[in-house]
Amino acid sequence: MTADHPGNPCKQCSIPTSRINGRTLRQSPVRRGLLKKADDKSWIQVCPACERRDLFDGRGVALPYCAADGVMRTVIDTEPENVLAVADFRFTRPALDYGVALANLTQPAGTVPTTDSVEHLARHYLVAPSASAAAALTEAVCHWGGGGRVLGNLKRHHAGHLGDVMHRWMQAALAAASDGEAIAQASPQRPAGLPHGLGISFGSKHLRMLDPDRFAVLDSVLSEGLGYALNPKGYALFMRHLRDFHQQLSASGWGHSLARTESGLFVLVRQNVRVESDQPVTPSEA
Structure with a gap:
């Protein structure tokens, strides 16, 4: 979970600096050429005031960062005191909103299926299940x-x-x-349960x-970052908390689906989980 961190004063404006994961900062056109692959698991020190232009991706999406108070924020936050939380992980609404945007950016052609294309396949299955x-x-x-190994194990x-087994489970799950x-595992007593080789993630x-x-998805990032166990009870608890949170957001005009809300949360939590725990903060290059 995100914790307060003692941001070193910015050398130019003296305000406490923030930190951002190198993998996230790599999406900034300004900083991309300055970062190495090793920085993907590092915190990079930034000043949201002096380096504001660095904290956007190439499409104008504000990059979430961890402020000195441990809250995930963006440089366009208009209500810095309005902090949301899931399982004590704290963030602002703009940070979550832009996390959703980052999670659902269109991938380059020929890489991996887009979220929209997989959702389309799922709708096709629901219309004509087979x-x-x-x-x-x-x-x-x-x-x-990114589960090539999972698919290999299932086959x-x-x-x-495989199609028969998956079809039987999908119908039972729905x-x-x-x-x-x-999401309970298949057993002699529950033959239509989660197929062998397919875990909670x-x-x-x-x-x-x-x-x-x-x-929504509960994977290793959210499990480690938020503390939900990767088992049926952990998934049920995560879904209950996520639905409660999503309903509160939706009551105030939040337009994303439950699953897309989770995708934004994933982007925020990943910064903390993917940084090596003993990795020092790298000073800003600006």
């Missing part, structure tokens, strides 16, 4: 989530009938009365695509 449509959706979800465990039931990725207004 084993072949389920298999196609699983292929897309695994490629979208190895369910050789020749009809489940609770989140925990939807990629199981929840499937559910998220099938119903973005009902389900």
Whole structure:
């Protein structure tokens, strides 16, 4: 979880500096050429006042950073005192909103499936559910989530009938009365449960695509960063807290689906989780 950090005074304006993960800052056209691959797991020291122009990506999206008080913010925050939280992880509404934007940027052609394209496949499955449509959706979800190994394990465990197994689970999950039931592992007593070889992370990725207004993803980043266990009970608790939070946002005009809200939260939490715990803050190059 994000903690307060003693920001060194900026040499130019003397205000406490903030910090941003190198992987996030790499999206800034101003800073991209100054960063090395090793910086992806480092905190970079920045001054939101003096280096404001550095804290946008090439499309004008404000890059979230960790302020000196431990709150994830952006340089366009208009109400700095209005802080939101999920599991004690603190951030502003603009930081979350721009986190959603960063999470759903269109990928270069030929890399990985876009979120929109996988959601389209999921809608096709829902309209005409079948084993072949389920298999196609699983292929897309695994490629979208960087789960080539997961897909390989599924094919190895369910050789020749992966589509049937996935179709049976998807139908049972959509009809489940609770989140925990939807993602419970298959067993002799629950043959239509989560198939062998598919864990909570990629199981929840499937559910998220099938119903973005009902389900979201709980992966290792959110598990480590927020403290939710990667098991059915942990997923159920995460979903309950996330829905409560999303409903509060929606009551004040928030326009994103539950799943997209989670994607923004993921972008914010990832900065903390992907930084090596003993990694010192790298001074600003500006």
